[in-house]
Amino acid sequence: MLQASSNSATDLQITRLSKQFRGLGKEVNKVISDFSLTIEKGTTVAVVGSNGAGKSTLLNMISGTVLPDSGQIIVRGRDITFLPSWKRVPLVRRVRQNPQDNMISSLTVEENFALALSGTRQKYRLTPARNRAVRDIAVHQIEMLGMGLENRLHVTSESLSGGQRQAIALAIAALGSPAVMLLDEHTAALDPNSAQRIKEVTERIVKESGTTALMVTHDMAHALKHADRLLMLHAGTIVMDLDKGEMQRQTVHQISAQFAAHAGESLPDETMLSAS
Ligand SMILES: Nc1ncnc2c1ncn2[C@@H]1O[C@H](COP(=O)(O)OP(=O)(O)OP(=O)(O)O)[C@@H](O)[C@H]1O
Numbered sequence: 649m650l651q652a653s654s655n656s657a658t659d660l661q662i663t664r665l666s667k668q669f670r671g672l673g674k675e676v677n678k679v680i681s682d683f684s685l686t687i688e689k690g691t692t693v694a695v696v697g698s699n700g701a702g703k704s705t706l707l708n709m710i711s712g713t714v715l716p717d718s719g720q721i722i723v724r725g726r727d728i729t730f731l732p733s734w735k736r737v738p739l740v741r742r743v744r745q746n747p748q749d750n751m752i753s754s755l756t757v758e759e760n761f762a763l764a765l766s767g768t769r770q771k772y773r774l775t776p777a778r779n780r781a782v783r784d785i786a787v788h789q790i791e792m793l794g795m796g797l798e799n800r801l802h803v804t805s806e807s808l809s810g811g812q813r814q815a816i817a818l819a820i821a822a823l824g825s826p827a828v829m830l831l832d833e834h835t836a837a838l839d840p841n842s843a844q845r846i847k848e849v850t851e852r853i854v855k856e857s858g859t860t861a862l863m864v865t866h867d868m869a870h871a872l873k874h875a876d877r878l879l880m881l882h883a884g885t886i887v888m889d890l891d892k893g894e895m896q897r898q899t900v901h902q903i904s905a906q907f908a909a910h911a912g913e914s915l916p917d918e919t920m921l922s923a924s
Pocket of ligand 1: 669670677679698699700701702703704705706
């Protein structure tokens with residue numbers, strides 16, 4: 649495996665990444681074009697933008713479910729650009745929008761932990777579910793959530809609410825403090841109260857595990873409150889990149905007006921809804 653050089657303060661370094669898809673009529677859709685990004689260790693970066701801007705495709709390439717046409721992705725100094733997704737597990741974790749996609753519904757919470765733990769050693773199997781050490785780790789992770797879910801280790805994940813599942817998914821994603829956590833609209837499918845709870849839990853989990861988070865969201869208020877940096881995407885490129893100071897100095901409407909000036913179109917209604 650190629651060991652790429654990168655700054656030790658950098659968790660994620662993307663260089664000149666491009667991806668295009670071909671339609672049935674062979675028309676080419678350039679989804680991500682010449683995309684470069686460097687993220688400092690422990691930073692939470694929110695990614696917002698137009699519909700179809702390429703946000704999910706970007707996360708897919710970092711998690712390895714889609715391979716880029718060109719460019720390079722380096723995580724903690726390791727070139728993962730073409731590494732199979734399962735081999736990225738120790739470095740990159742993802743929490744998806746739909747709670748059902750984050751755990752195996754028919755397995756208990758403890759078994760889901762066991763599976764995830766064996767995956768970090770790249771040998772997926774359930775045997776460790778009977779292991780006391782797995783239980784201790786699961787309890788420790790669940791305690792971090794502060795939601796009183798410690799007594800739910802032996803229920804199947806399908807019997808948990810959507811918010812409880814997303815919370816457990818975050819605790820599983822934080823196992824072993826991965827370099828990068830990808831949060832893919834992970835509160836979008838929840839009712840407002842659960843979404844608010846999960847946003848707070850996310851901030852705690854991300855900070856406690858010292859991980860770098862890349863958080864795709866259509867919730868502008870969430871992005872401004874919880875992120876250290878805001879990237880705004882349009883047509884596969886970054887049209888705005890604001891640090892915390894710049895995010896705090898401007899109103900949501902100023903940011904949105906700047907986006908419209910750069911992108912030639914307004915942010916989607918659902919993005920502004922949360923901030924109005
Ligand atoms: N596997 C695929 N095959 C063909 N086209 C794809 C594929 N995946 C994504 N696309 C196209 O790439 C473009 C970007 O899609 P993507 O899902 O990355 O956007 P997004 O920014 O996440 O959008 P949204 O905010 O609406 O979820 C869209 O035009 C989409 O149709």
